[in-house]
Amino acid sequence: MSPGTTQITIRGLSKKFGAAPLYRDFDLDIARHSIVSVFGPNGCGKSTLINMVAGLMPFDRGEVLFDGKTLRETRIGYVFQNYRDALFPWRRAIDNIRYPLKLAGQSVQEVERRVEQLVDSFQVTFDLNRYPYELSGGQQQLVSIMRALAPQPEVLFLDEPFSALDYEMTLFIRDRLQQVFIETGTTMVLVSHDLEEAVWLADTIVLLTRRPTQVAEVLTFDAPRPRDIASLTEPAFLHTKARALEVFQREVRKAEGQA
Amino acid sequence: MRSGVISPRWLPLVGPAVLLGVWALLVATKAVSPILLPGPGVTLQHLWTVTVGGSMAVDFGATLLRTGQAFAIATVIGVPLGVALGSSEPLYRSVEFLIDFFRSTPSSALIPLFMLFFGITDFNKVAIAAFAAVLVVMFNSAYGVMNAKRTRIMAAHVMGASRWQTFRDVLLWESLPQTFIGLRSGISLALVIVVVAEMFIGSENGLGHRIINSQQVLNVKDMYASILAAGVLGYLLNVLFLLLDKRVVHWSGRA
Numbered sequence: 001m002s003p004g005t006t007q008i009t010i011r012g013l014s015k016k017f018g019a020a021p022l023y024r025d026f027d028l029d030i031a032r033h034s035i036v037s038v039f040g041p042n043g044c045g046k047s048t049l050i051n052m053v054a055g056l057m058p059f060d061r062g063e064v065l066f067d068g069k070t071l072r073e074t075r076i077g078y079v080f081q082n083y084r085d086a087l088f089p090w091r092r093a094i095d096n097i098r099y100p101l102k103l104a105g106q107s108v109q110e111v112e113r114r115v116e117q118l119v120d121s122f123q124v125t126f127d128l129n130r131y132p133y134e135l136s137g138g139q140q141q142l143v144s145i146m147r148a149l150a151p152q153p154e155v156l157f158l159d160e161p162f163s164a165l166d167y168e169m170t171l172f173i174r175d176r177l178q179q180v181f182i183e184t185g186t187t188m189v190l191v192s193h194d195l196e197e198a199v200w201l202a203d204t205i206v207l208l209t210r211r212p213t214q215v216a217e218v219l220t221f222d223a224p225r226p227r228d229i230a231s232l233t234e235p236a237f238l239h240t241k242a243r244a245l246e247v248f249q250r251e252v253r254k255a256e257g258q259a
Numbered sequence: 260m261r262s263g264v265i266s267p268r269w270l271p272l273v274g275p276a277v278l279l280g281v282w283a284l285l286v287a288t289k290a291v292s293p294i295l296l297p298g299p300g301v302t303l304q305h306l307w308t309v310t311v312g313g314s315m316a317v318d319f320g321a322t323l324l325r326t327g328q329a330f331a332i333a334t335v336i337g338v339p340l341g342v343a344l345g346s347s348e349p350l351y352r353s354v355e356f357l358i359d360f361f362r363s364t365p366s367s368a369l370i371p372l373f374m375l376f377f378g379i380t381d382f383n384k385v386a387i388a389a390f391a392a393v394l395v396v397m398f399n400s401a402y403g404v405m406n407a408k409r410t411r412i413m414a415a416h417v418m419g420a421s422r423w424q425t426f427r428d429v430l431l432w433e434s435l436p437q438t439f440i441g442l443r444s445g446i447s448l449a450l451v452i453v454v455v456a457e458m459f460i461g462s463e464n465g466l467g468h469r470i471i472n473s474q475q476v477l478n479v480k481d482m483y484a485s486i487l488a489a490g491v492l493g494y495l496l497n498v499l500f501l502l503l504d505k506r507v508v509h510w511s512g513r514a
Contacts, residue, residue: 055416056413056416075419077417078414078417080410080414082410084514085409085410085411086410087414087514088411088428088429088432089510089513090432090509090510099428100419103418103419103420103424104419131509131510131514132514133513151418
């Protein structure tokens with residue numbers, strides 16, 4: 001399950017906000033069985049990019065294909081930054097996780113088997129029979145990740161999933177995500193504003209320019225998994241992170257020069 | 260930590276005690292003529308007598324029944340219509356002015372109009388109260404749907420929910436907290452209109468009828484007792500809806 005052939009092809013993606021072009025003829029390939037981090041200057045439209053690819057936001061021109069299929073024919077999962085607004089507070093945590101499975105028309109036994117699997121692989125220790133608002137922020141985000149992964153999506157999109165969490169919870173959930181990736185090889189596209197996590201989790205780091213947004217550079221980070229805290233101090237990690245920072249600063253300065 | 264002279268659990272009783280005290284004082288000092296204001300003791304005693312005697316129960320029950328009927332009609336029409344309007348922004352915008360206009364019109368101003376159509380019937384009282392309540396209920400349900408969290412709708416969409424499934428599993432639930440606010444305002448409004456209608460649309464029972472009757476014959480004791488009974492009814496309905504709200508819309512204000 002090493003990163004391989006292209007799974008998501010983005011071609012000629014264009015999007016305007018008012019008169020200002022945000023994306024103009026944007027191309028990107030995303031490899032199967034890989035974790036891809038999207039990183040870039042503020043306001044370059046990182047979240048807009050995955051929202052367009054995931055079908056949450058319309059675009060003006062261009063094409064997004066998943067193994068040659070359209071989005072409609074593809075099972076995707078999406079984890080929102082704001083878990084409070086994304087979970088359904090009228091359903092218990094466990095019913096939130098069951099929801100996409102029920103939508104897919106699975107039988108009660110199938111649903112329960114899948115939920116058990118998820119509980120195991122996420123090492124859930126809190127009571128899933130509670131309502132989301134009775135859980136801590138980290139637990140809520142864990143529930144929404146489990147909900148997104150429940151139908152075994154071909155691609156999992158994550159929009160700054162850790163930005164509202166404390167560091168301890170961030171480390172825990174990052175590690176769980178990596179574990180799920182090792183077990184299932186689910187392709188993950190992660191938007192992050194934290195360079196450390198963007199590099200640590202990723203096989204590929206996509207660095208973006210300022211508007212109109214283009215790919216500034218694509219870096220690969222192929223440290224073996226499972227990666228742990230120690231990986232954060234290894235030369236390969238530090239080197240990749242330094243290179244990413246260099247590109248990032250170049251892009252930020254470029255924009256300042258224009259302004 | 261000391262919290263003062265009075266234990267906090269008795270604090271809610273302070274206001275009523277002061278009111279009764281002022282009331283008793285006004286009567287004792289003859290600041291207000293006893294013809295206009297009997298003492299609190301005799302009034303409460305009278306309320307007790309007519310309540311256990313049964314005559315108040317008949318009027319209380321009649322008003323409660325009319326309010327309940329009006330509220331039921333308002334709910335059955337207002338909630339589905341409000342949710343439907345809220346689901347389509349263009350639709351809502353096109354009737355928004357009408358709703359706001361009639362919502363702002365005092366419903367009591369329409370009593371004579373309703374009398375023309377429905378005559379001096381019992382149904383008339385219910386109809387006008389239902390009309391007043393339905394607008395509030397509809398307006399709140401519509402807003403509940405329109406203000407649904409975008410993220411939750413997107414979450415349902417991305418999980419593959421159809422339009423109908425998104426409506427059933429997200430929009431309807433999202434509108435519930437606001438709908439309950441509408442229902443609570445609606446039943447209060449229905450009670451107000453029912454009491455007014457009982458006063459002015461020939462009635463043989465009901466608290467409004469009893470209040471105006473006792474005023475006409477200067478039975479002030481009974482008038483005050485009936486006003487208190489109407490207050491009790493309004494208060495109980497409010498408490499009932501607050502409790503229902505906490506149970507049904509348990510996530511309201513917490514998520």
